[in-house]
Amino acid sequence: RKEVEQDPGPFNVPEGATVAFNCTYSNSASQSFFWYRQDYRKEPKLLMSVYSSGNEDGRFTAQLNRASQYISLLIRDSKLSDSATYLCVVFLDTGRRALTFGSGTRLQVQP
Amino acid sequence: EAGVAQSPRYKIIEKRQSVAFWCNPISGHATLYWYQQILGQGPKLLIQFQNNGVVDDSQLPKDRFSAERLKGVDSTLKIQPAKLEDSAVYLCASSPRTGYGYTFGSGTRLTVV
Numbered sequence: 001r002k003e004v005e006q007d008p009g010p011f012n013v014p015e016g017a018t019v020a021f022n023c024t025y026s027n028s029a030s031q032s033f034f035w036y037r038q039d040y041r042k043e044p045k046l047l048m049s050v051y052s053s054g055n056e057d058g059r060f061t062a063q064l065n066r067a068s069q070y071i072s073l074l075i076r077d078s079k080l081s082d083s084a085t086y087l088c089v090v091f092l093d094t095g096r097r098a099l100t101f102g103s104g105t106r107l108q109v110q111p
Numbered sequence: 112e113a114g115v116a117q118s119p120r121y122k123i124i125e126k127r128q129s130v131a132f133w134c135n136p137i138s139g140h141a142t143l144y145w146y147q148q149i150l151g152q153g154p155k156l157l158i159q160f161q162n163n164g165v166v167d168d169s170q171l172p173k174d175r176f177s178a179e180r181l182k183g184v185d186s187t188l189k190i191q192p193a194k195l196e197d198s199a200v201y202l203c204a205s206s207p208r209t210g211y212g213y214t215f216g217s218g219t220r221l222t223v224v
Binding site: 004008032041042043044045046087091093097098099100101102103104 | 144146151152153154155156159166167202209210211213215216217218220
């Protein structure tokens with residue numbers, strides 16, 4: 001089983017739509033969670049951290065369900081510039097002690 | 112603040128040849144990581160350094176890959192001999208402490224033919 005699993009997509013949505021991505025992780029001891037964004041042929045960049053209480057940054061909302069080992073990202077009012085691959089990332093502070101990335105979900109926002 | 116520098120940006124080699132990549136992390140970042148990203152996949156950790164010591168190299172194919180971080184600053188990743196399946200983007204990242212504040216370099220895109 002993969003450590004971090006995501007639906008690869010692509011998700012094709014019109015501008016202004018709301019879209020949600022989900023991710024599951026296998027290690028219940030994982031401590032920190034993030035969403036990274038990766039543009040085509042670019043390096044990954046931190047989009048937002050994910051907290052147990054949920055957090056919001058403008059049009060982006062991230063949620064964490066530790067009991068189900070599930071992370072989500074909601075994007076409201078999609079813009080063309082949101083087109084990218086969204087990587088679900090977990091951190092475990094034992095053993096590897098480095099970020100573990102999912103394979104990413106590709107989003108294409110269409111005019 | 113200057114970012115993570117990597118070179119070269121692109122490299123094409125024949126299988127069985129050797130290749131080396133270079134990374135200069137953000138000044139003061141103690142932790143340095145090399146990730147391999149194959150097309151359509153997420154980045155996979157190859158090796159992690161804390162200063163000039165190796166923290167984790169469990170996913171590094173040690174029969175052909177090697178890495179070093181002399182003096183706890185710059186790092187090089189070498190592949191010898193390369194295989195077709197090594198075609199990927201090699202990303203270097205650094206962070207001030209483990210697991211947080213990652214900054215990635217632009218990567219080196221390797222094509223093995």
